[in-house]
Amino acid sequence: MLMTEQTTVNKKKKLLNKDFVILLQGGGVSLIGDLMYSVAIGFWVYQTTGSNSLMGVMTSISLFVTMFLSPFSGSIVDKLNRKWVLVLIDLFQGVIMLTVGVLAYVERLSVPIVLVAAFLAAFCGVFYSPALNTVMLDIIPRDDMVRGQSLVSGGSSMINLVGNSLSGVMVALLGVPLIVIINGISNLYSAFSEMLISVPKTVRQGTKITVKGTLHDMKNAILSIFSDPCLKIFVPCALIINLLAAGPFTLMLPFCMEKEFTVDMYGYLMSIQTAGSLICVLLLGAIKFSPRARYFIMAGGFILSEITLVAAYISENFILTCVLAFLSSLLNTAGNTVFNASLMLALPEENRSGILGFFQAASVGGSALSAVIYGLLGDMFPLYIIFSVGAVICFAPMIWMCLHKRVKEFVLSH
Numbered sequence: 001m002l003m004t005e006q007t008t009v010n011k012k013k014k015l016l017n018k019d020f021v022i023l024l025q026g027g028g029v030s031l032i033g034d035l036m037y038s039v040a041i042g043f044w045v046y047q048t049t050g051s052n053s054l055m056g057v058m059t060s061i062s063l064f065v066t067m068f069l070s071p072f073s074g075s076i077v078d079k080l081n082r083k084w085v086l087v088l089i090d091l092f093q094g095v096i097m098l099t100v101g102v103l104a105y106v107e108r109l110s111v112p113i114v115l116v117a118a119f120l121a122a123f124c125g126v127f128y129s130p131a132l133n134t135v136m137l138d139i140i141p142r143d144d145m146v147r148g149q150s151l152v153s154g155g156s157s158m159i160n161l162v163g164n165s166l167s168g169v170m171v172a173l174l175g176v177p178l179i180v181i182i183n184g185i186s187n188l189y190s191a192f193s194e195m196l197i198s199v200p201k202t203v204r205q206g207t208k209i210t211v212k213g214t215l216h217d218m219k220n221a222i223l224s225i226f227s228d229p230c231l232k233i234f235v236p237c238a239l240i241i242n243l244l245a246a247g248p249f250t251l252m253l254p255f256c257m258e259k260e261f262t263v264d265m266y267g268y269l270m271s272i273q274t275a276g277s278l279i280c281v282l283l284l285g286a287i288k289f290s291p292r293a294r295y296f297i298m299a300g301g302f303i304l305s306e307i308t309l310v311a312a313y314i315s316e317n318f319i320l321t322c323v324l325a326f327l328s329s330l331l332n333t334a335g336n337t338v339f340n341a342s343l344m345l346a347l348p349e350e351n352r353s354g355i356l357g358f359f360q361a362a363s364v365g366g367s368a369l370s371a372v373i374y375g376l377l378g379d380m381f382p383l384y385i386i387f388s389v390g391a392v393i394c395f396a397p398m399i400w401m402c403l404h405k406r407v408k409e410f411v412l413s414h
Contacts, residue, residue: 015148019139019197024155026193031159033186040171040179041114049111065122067364074130074357075217079207083199085131089124090191096120097184105177130353137344138200145341146294150285153337158278221354230346230410237401239362244394246367247374248387255383265318272322276329284337294338295411299402301335306391306398313387342411
């Protein structure tokens, strides 16, 4: 009865309701700060040590923390007040950034402190992500999930597109210490914004948190995936596709070098792919499609994106490669946006965060493994060949998922 009433209230909400708008603008400000910080701290590390490998270490810290803790963090978040999870984490990260900024200003910042800050930020992110995702699920009307997620993705893409272009200039103008302090202020602003939102309680909020209970919840999350008729299709297919498709994106620079494209051309290609994704999410966010149209957007987007991607890998002409990459990015984003909305709607309320945590851990692990596999194969074969083979293999799980009767019925009914 409680779930029915909550769903009815959710459907009556407008997409751009107070809570959604507050989260969008607060998250946008925080993301801008994070982007500027990542450039600033990378510049500081290189300027201080002359080592590129330390940036890899910082990335690895985030990767391993996410991979090992996500299956447990989701279960814990399910039992907490998610609003205060968001608020307290942003406050904590704000204090961390302000401390790092002050230390940089008085020239007392060191590499170990930067690495500790990276670990703490990754640890916070593991809890912040499932809390934010499930809160979004509660404050976005269920019949507007695709448009809602498109607005979130579109905003992030826009910030990334502009932020990556301006971050270097801002660091040069303002200096590393001030940029880090600005990031801390952006976290605090996000925290105070989140205090104004209303977040419904989960069915498990207030449940006692124990090690045994957390392990039991992780087991239940895995069992839920394979017992639900839609999740047992969505999740394995997503992980297999991620394993096959994530690796090439980490090797695009050597791929371009192999094609005898210049570094400038590589930058243009990355920008064009981002533009394709951005245009897609803006269109999906502006137009409300019927369930039938959403299904064909997902199926057609996934399948056609792989065809254009293989053509882009094989192409020797830079302009043609850019056009094909743009189309592939636009189509893939269309398929992913509908798929992600469907996945969120399929999650059972009682352990949504637990399932999302498991899914995030498996996705991160799959992406890391994919990068390793493609890297090893790239030492033995031309990259365009192994990229094309991987994209062709992707057709099997994509077509099976898109044409599956249960998947079609689910998307058409939501």
